[in-house]
Amino acid sequence: QKEVEQNSGPLSVPEGAIASLNCTYSDRGSQSFFWYRQYSGKSPELIMFIYSNGDKEDGRFTAQLNKASQYVSLLIRDSQPSDSATYLCADHYGNNRLAFGKGNQVVVIP
Amino acid sequence: EPEVTQTPSHQVTQMGQEVILRCVPISNHLYFYWYRQILGQKVEFLVSFYNNEISEKSEIFDDQFSVERPDGSNFTLKIRSTKLEDSAMYFCASSPGTDYTFGSGTRLTVV
Numbered sequence: 462q463k464e465v466e467q468n469s470g471p472l473s474v475p476e477g478a479i480a481s482l483n484c485t486y487s488d489r490g491s492q493s494f495f496w497y498r499q500y501s502g503k504s505p506e507l508i509m510f511i512y513s514n515g516d517k518e519d520g521r522f523t524a525q526l527n528k529a530s531q532y533v534s535l536l537i538r539d540s541q542p543s544d545s546a547t548y549l550c551a552d553h554y555g556n557n558r559l560a561f562g563k564g565n566q567v568v569v570i571p
Numbered sequence: 572e573p574e575v576t577q578t579p580s581h582q583v584t585q586m587g588q589e590v591i592l593r594c595v596p597i598s599n600h601l602y603f604y605w606y607r608q609i610l611g612q613k614v615e616f617l618v619s620f621y622n623n624e625i626s627e628k629s630e631i632f633d634d635q636f637s638v639e640r641p642d643g644s645n646f647t648l649k650i651r652s653t654k655l656e657d658s659a660m661y662f663c664a665s666s667p668g669t670d671y672t673f674g675s676g677t678r679l680t681v682v
Binding site: 464477495502504506507510549551555556557558559560561562563564 | 606619662668674675
């Protein structure tokens with residue numbers, strides 16, 4: 462059973478600050494991970510995926526993967542009020558399926 | 572930008588009734604999926620579909636559920652004899668093989 466844990470509570474950050482989100486996963490063999498953003502009542506929107514150890518940057522977002530420690534993180538730089546959402550970490554495995562974490566809620570305060 | 576389209580956006584049904592949720596995946600995608608999200612809970616995988624057959628399904632996807640690609644564009648999820656606990660947001664997704672695009676979802680309410 463694939464487990465993806467996102468345990469921290471709602472994160473409040475001032476506008477312009479950096480939001481840092483973490484995710485841990487249970488399967489040491491997992492290879493690739495996705496970060497999605499989900500606004501309340503809406504569908505998940507892809508932010509980025511990562512499959513190599515290290516950092517991957519896309520605009521204001523940076524994903525970090527550490528396979529030895531089995532965690533994935535997402536940094537949001539220059540946070541904007543429109544970044545207020547729930548961020549979902551997902552483990553990509555099997556025959557093309559995703560195991561999602563419960564999400565981290567981010568609130569950006571203007 | 573190409574979209575995954577789902578209809579209806581909201582469906583209310585009586586317990587025991589059958590429902591069909593419809594999806595139009597992105598046209599050049601090869602893999603199709605159904606996920607669901609019960610209010611306040613994780614997004615959960617139900618089933619994946621490739622080359623006109625189920626490629627993988629979760630333990631949630633029991634005999635009550637079925638999927639079909641009745642023509643070249645639509646992809647449907649049928650739930651027979653709905654239960655109260657089937658109330659959830661159902662998301663269709665499609666993929667060319669790497670990343671996934673989700674539809675806007677169908678909110679199913681079983682009363």
